[in-house]
Amino acid sequence: MKTSMVDKNKGIxxxxxxxxxxxxxxxxMIWFLSRKLSFGxxxxxxxxxxxxxxxxxxxxxxxxxxxxxxLNQNA
Numbered sequence: 001m002k003t004s005m006v007d008k009n010k011g012i013x014x015x016x017x018x019x020x021x022x023x024x025x026x027x028x029m030i031w032f033l034s035r036k037l038s039f040g041x042x043x044x045x046x047x048x049x050x051x052x053x054x055x056x057x058x059x060x061x062x063x064x065x066x067x068x069x070x071l072n073q074n075a
Contacts, residue, residue, distance in 0.1 A: 026053070034058040037067075047071065 023029060029049060034057045036045060054067055 029053055030056050030058070037063060047074070 023032075030053050033045065033049065033053055036042070037057065037059050050067060051071055054064060054071070057064065
């Protein structure tokens with residue numbers, strides 16, 4: 001049985017009833033990454049996804065700056 005990304009993160013997504021997730025959907029990934037990062041959960045986040053969506057994430061400017069610096073040093 002395949003476990004969805006949301007099932008693995010029930011503590012973060014407790015207030016959403018999401019059965020099927022589509023990690024290929026950019027809008028979903030922006031929401032998903034924004035939510036995880038806002039809760040301080042880096043588990044399972046890939047650098048390529050962070051690079052791809054970082055500028056569109058709904059996170060604080062200081063958190064974005066932290067990840068920009070991280071990616072610049074570890075890309």
